[in-house]
Ligand code: SF4
Ligand code: SF4
């Protein structure tokens with residue numbers, strides 16, 4: 062339908078705008094500035110501050126431009142004497158009680174009150190009476206501090222909490238002159254998006270405790286970056302003074318983070334300068350890691366790796382990369398192992414499952430009628446997606462179907478939650494499919510018989526029982542799916558990181574197709590999970606997923622990589638690396654930015670067997686402590702490069718910091734290791750040292766764009782500030798037969814342990830942020846009260862959890878929302894790593910639980 066346009070004249074300038082446009086928006090279109098406080102383009106207008114008063118011909122009195130909609134023939138006077146005077150008075154009133162502590166206010170330099178007083182305010186103050194006093198420097202949370210005297214009561218912060226995060230924790234109290242902003246009594250400001258209220262606050266009433274008194278904003282140099290935490294890849298700007306990041310603010314990106322950040326991405330940047338950061342290479346001498354020069358460290362790496370290759374062959378060396386390092390570093394890492402060492406033993410933990418399809422469009426989550434969360438909790442794992450989903454819930458009444466063992470934030474909305482037993486995901490998806498088929502609401506699609514065939518041997522009741530849910534709930538959920546106009550299925554690591562993960566993903570794909578839903582889209586958890594697979598940190602494929610034995614690919618890559626012939630034999634997958642190390646088949650391991658020793662005791666034990674271990678990282682991690690050589694990486698803000706986010710958007714991050722001490726960018730270190738190895742191998746080794754002359758990540762990217770088909774045509778510079786989507790690969794998994802199997806509890810191991818993830822944890826980087834650490838929940842073992850009682854467990858009782866891998870003790874937290882037979886622990890919370898009882902990368906396993 063064509064939009065009706067209306068003609069308006071604003072300060073003599075004609076403009077034609079859609080009906081419904083506000084006077085404020087229309088004025089902006091013709092370049093007429095109207096000052097505002099309470100209005101914000103992302104928030105519903107409320108007309109509270111009276112700063113935007115204008116004259117409108119044929120209307121009595123002055124009108125608020127932010128709430129008045131244009132009409133055909135309207136004539137608006139923004140700069141008439143009456144309007145100017147009214148604005149001056151609005152400012153005069155705001156200033157009567159404003160404390161004017163600009164010299165010590167962090168908002169100074171970007172404060173609307175300062176700016177508008179200069180532009181529209183009175184030149185002198187008439188007010189000589191004592192000012193009214195309210196609470197100052199009043200902490201609302203470890204991140205946010207409130208100065209009630211500075212508040213202009215614009216309600217922007219409150220509206221953000223109502224319209225986006227749906228955490229209604231702030232309010233205005235009392236009336237008239239006495240009105241003040243505060244948290245609701247007894248409700249702390251725990252929103253994980255609280256920092257956005259600091260950006261929205263037009264004055265210095267809400268400010269950041271992390272940035273407090275760190276710098277005047279005009280002293281900050283700002284460089285565009287990308288958040289290094291989760292897979293959303295929010296666009297940020299690092300604000301730097303004296304080679305230190307003082308704050309992080311969002312950069313607006315309509316297709317990724319809009320203009321918001323979660324509090325972890327915004328505040329948890331202390332790791333960039335933490336005293337525990339590695340500043341110099343370390344080599345092991347007489348059993349102890351000691352400081353060394355780069356020359357010494359590189360010489361030792363080259364000497365040992367080359368000796369092992371020469372004595373035992375290239376398959377005795379392996380590399381473990383990361384889901385966090387830049388594409389350029391990871392690409393060079395696999396290139397080094399393949400072209401210099403001669404092995405495909407290159408992997409990373411947290412690999413995308415086969416057939417994983419990436420989200421097509423983040424903002425479209427707000428357009429869904431039903432969002433299905435299959436084993437994924439966006440609010441804790443990918444917070445910005447929580448905001449996009451809530452937009453649909455709050456504005457369009459979208460529903461949420463949460464398939465999740467735990468109660469998740471988004472399950473508080475209309476819809477349904479199915480608390481299933483982890484390890485039985487394929488059974489749950491099968492039960493839902495069966496219910497859909499039985500209801501006659503399944504779509505008729507090609508090859509759906511294969512799906513029916515796969516489910517023929519089990520009844521809905523059996524599948525529901527295996528999944529630990531009631532058949533009636535399954536039917537209700539299937540009906541919800543069938544009746545939704547646009548249903549979007551989201552899944553993630555929690556759904557697939559079980560022994561039956563691949564079946565679980567296939568079963569979910571079958572369900573989606575038969576329900577006519579979009580997805581399932583796999584939400585990659587880390588900032589560069591997608592990039593790690595794209596650039597080839599996998600043992601069975603070359604970069605871009607190209608087959609190892611394809612001659613044409615081999616020829617092209619070997620030419621660029623300076624090697625006569627590339628090895629076509631698949632290398633060891635991450636899970637096979639540990640037995641290979643333990644048995645001595647792999648003798649040397651090069652770890653880039655990963656900490657397997659922390660993830661699993663099995664991996665830690667295997668690492669002890671390594672003849673030679675090189676670790677390249679920011680910190681002396683559990684893995685680095687076991688290394689023979691440790692190479693210090695410069696890390697975010699000190700290293701340029703790209704990350705690929707969960708929708709396949711390749712985004713550039715600039716470098717603004719000088720690297721700490723002697724630390725160096727990851728890509729540089731890998732290249733130096735390669736060059737040192739080439740020198741040690743000598744000229745007769747069939748390798749060309751000229752292939753290792755990259756001058757910067759831009760040159761590496763240029764080769765990546767040639768080597769990875771999905772990146773074809775991309776240019777480093779053309780990525781610009783907002784990145785480019787790489788071409789989508791593959792498609793939705795075709796329908797296929799799945800005979801649902803599941804993790805079956807045994808007499809010895811009667812419980813299923815599920816490993817949850819929370820945003821605020823004690824992970825290596827987040828643990829450097831003291832305010833965030835105040836918000837980390839206590840490590841505990843969630844147990845259903847009816848499972849706890851027979852074991853004599855109560856809230857707080859220490860429980861011993863034993864798996865086939867190991868055991869640990871955790872205090873019990875009774876949780877009636879859990880399914881029976883399931884216990885839950887959250888990773889990265891306690892002193893003792895959950896890796897003690899897990900295999901690397903595992904999120905569900907069988908355990909026994911006893912009173913300790
Ligand atoms: S604290 Fe800031 S954003 Fe909130 S009402 Fe006061 S001035 Fe407005
Ligand atoms: S949502 Fe993810 S990418 Fe965005 S700021 Fe938070 S952690 Fe960073």
Ligand code: FES
Pocket residue numbers: 096097098099100107108109110111112113114125126127128
């Ligand atoms: S901006 Fe219009 S009333 Fe506040």
